[in-house]
Amino acid sequence: MADRNSPIGVFDSGVGGLTVAREIMRQMPDERIVYFGDTARVPYGSKSCSTVIRFTRQIIRFLLTQDVKAIVIACNTATACALEAVEKEVEIPIVGVIHAGARTAVDSTKNGKIGIIGTEGTIRSGVYTRVMKEMREDIDVTGKPCPLLVPLVEEGLLHDSVTDEIASRYLSELKGKYIDTLVLGCTHYPLLRSTVGRLMGPEVTLVNPAYETALELKQILEGKDLLCGQESNDVEKYHFxxxxxxxxxxxxxxxxxxxxVKETKQINIEEY
Amino acid sequence: MADRNSPIGVFDSGVGGLTVAREIMRQMPDERIVYFGDTARVPYGSKSCSTVIRFTRQIIRFLLTQDVKAIVIACNTATACALEAVEKEVEIPIVGVIHAGARTAVDSTKNGKIGIIGTEGTIRSGVYTRVMKEMREDIDVTGKPCPLLVPLVEEGLLHDSVTDEIASRYLSELKGKYIDTLVLGCTHYPLLRSTVGRLMGPEVTLVNPAYETALELKQILEGKDLLCGQESNDVEKYHFxxxxxxxxxxxxxxxxxxxxVKETKQINIEEY
Incomplete structure (x- = not known):
């Protein structure tokens, strides 16, 4: 049975969710984390929602075997496709990466025009637009899928003329919409923050949902008296x-x- | 029980293998084809061989339920990782995309220097080098992984300055090796044939394993008296x-x- 000293479960289609795990480590340094990356089936962004929901259910079943006290879907695509479906099925708190980032964007915009960049799956789902319009009806949201940014980041081309060129093509559409706030709606994108910031200019506020999600999780754990009471005695606090x-x-x-990341263990997720 | 009028099973991690299916349709227009694309788990190129072998076994089990008379692994990564493991397990002919392309490259080179481009998985496996050295010991093989070419092709950037720039970076290493023959060792790459040809220059022969594999398959079917005897009465000759x-x-x-491609059916491959 999970208690306040149990770990937090964090998962993503692959490595991108590590930017969310990093924020949790920074904001709640005493917490233990079990991270799962679905590297056998990565990426999720170009796949259909029914497939992503099936994958998400398998991963949640795995994380529950690790006695986690809360789950973070550290993947925009999985949050967009699956959070609503799975949150009713799980008894522990489950948090996605979209809600907190959307809240910050809505609070931060002055002219009511917000842009979102993400994978095809995330943008096609329209979830950011829906969530933000529920928060403030007159908000004007423009989503732009940027499918090549993930492979470029994963190839390490963080500061490279090709990444600049591709990012510039994707963002040019958003520049024409006079947005004043841009949500980095994919967990890989914080690693391109400087490139995106330079291309959009200083008048556009960038929102990093990883940071906001860790903050939201902390508030939820506090509210449920589930924050870790003591520094873990576990030799390894983080399991991957x-x-x-x-x-x-x-x-x-x-x-x-x-x-x-001292050790990474492989499991057969299809068995869950 | 499969006979000469049974379909040929062709599979790939996703869409790339369609270039192989296309060659089979051109060279053996009477044959029926069952194509499977593992689009839920694409790509294979960046995954480990043990995972790719597991996926390949599941797909073969599915294709056997379709009474195929032969199987083509229309994916370089799956051929590199899994062909050797699975060919002993299957009673019908099973053909990969590597052997025929390697044979053509070895026959075509004049200076004995051959280049291979492919995914990380294909190049890391070293299978092209091994196969070609078995054919001709003194051959000099240089492999170069080109991980970004698949996402660029899948985004439709076939004739684009960014694809030119990325391809040029990958190929510059091969240009320094004075190769006279280059194997397009990924089923997506025939779609970049003109770009690669222009960058390598007219003195380098490009080998397209899709074409050679269809030819090899035809010879195997002929040898086993398994070529389709008559034009199919099936309304749809090709199933996806x-x-x-x-x-x-x-x-x-x-x-x-x-x-x-009139209709595409979805199956849950993890159940096989």
């Missing part, structure tokens, strides 16, 4: 599981969380 | 199955095989 033991996970994880 | 019903498959398939 993947569905495919590709080298890419380890090398990418090492760049996002230097020194924190 | 995917593990995820993403729009991308349909639109991409329509561009590679105009008019041939």
């Amino acid at each position: 599981y993947v569905s495919d033991l590709a080298e890419k996970f380890t090398s990418f994880a090492a760049s996002i969380l230097p020194g924190q | 199955y995917v593990s995820d019903l993403a729009e991308k498959f349909t639109s991409f398939a329509a561009s590679i095989l105009p008019g041939q």
Whole structure:
């Protein structure tokens, strides 16, 4: 039975969710984390919602075997497709990466024009628009899918003329909409923050849902008296599981969380 | 029980194998084809061989339920990782995309220097080098992984300055090796044939394993008296199955095989 000293479960289609895990580590340094990256089936962004929901259910079943006290869907596509379906099925708190980022964007915009960049799955779902319009009806939201940014980030081309060119093409449409706030609606994009910021200019506020999600999780755990009471005695506070033991996970994880990823275990997620 | 009028099973991690299916349709227009694209778990190229072998076994089990008379692994990564493991397990002929292309490259080179481009999985496996060295010991093989070319092709950037720039970076290493023959070791790459040809120059022969594989398959079927005896009475000669019903498959398939992909059915490949 999960209690306040149980770990937080965090999952993503692959490595991107590590930017969310990093924010949880920063804001709640005493908490234990079990991270799962679905590296055998990555990416989710170009797949249909019914498939993403099926994958999400399997991962939640796995995380529950690890006695997690809360679950973070650290993936915009999975949040967009599956959060609504699965939150009714789980008894512990479950948080996606969309709601907190949407709230911050709505609070931050002055002219009511907000842009969202994300994968095809996230943008096609229209979830950011729906959530933000529920918060403030007259908000004007423009979504732009940026499918090539994830592979470019995963190839390490964070500061590269090709990434600049591709990002510039994607963002040019948003520049014409006079947005004053842009949500980085994919967990990989915080790694392109400087590129996106330079292309959009200083008058556009960038919202990083990873940061806002960690904050929301902290408030929920506090409200339910589930914040970790003491520093963990566990030798390893952070445990990492993947569905495919590709080298890419380890090398990418090492760049996002230097020194924190000591061991990565492979599980067969299709069995859950 | 499969006989000469049974279909040929062709599979790939996604859409790339359609370039192989297209060659089979051209060279053996009477044959029926059952195509499976593992669009729920695409791509394979960045995943580990043990995972790719597991996926391949599931797909073969599915294709056998369709009474196929032969199987084509129309994916370089799956051929590199899994062909050797699965060919002993299957009683019908099973053909990969590597052997025939390797044979043509070895026959075509004059200076004995051959280049291979492919995914990380294909190049890391070293299978092209091994196969070609078995054919001719003194051959000099240079492999170069080109991970961004698949997403660029799938985004439709076939003739684009960004694709030129990325391809040029990947190929510059091969240009320094004075190769006279280059194998397009990924089923997506025939779609970039003109770009690669222009960058490598007219003195380099490009080998398209899709073409060579269809030829090899035809010879095997002939040898086993399994070539289709008559034009199929089936209303639909070609059947397409995917593990995820993403729009991308349909639109991409329509561009590679105009008019041939009338319906695409989704199956849950994890159940096989």
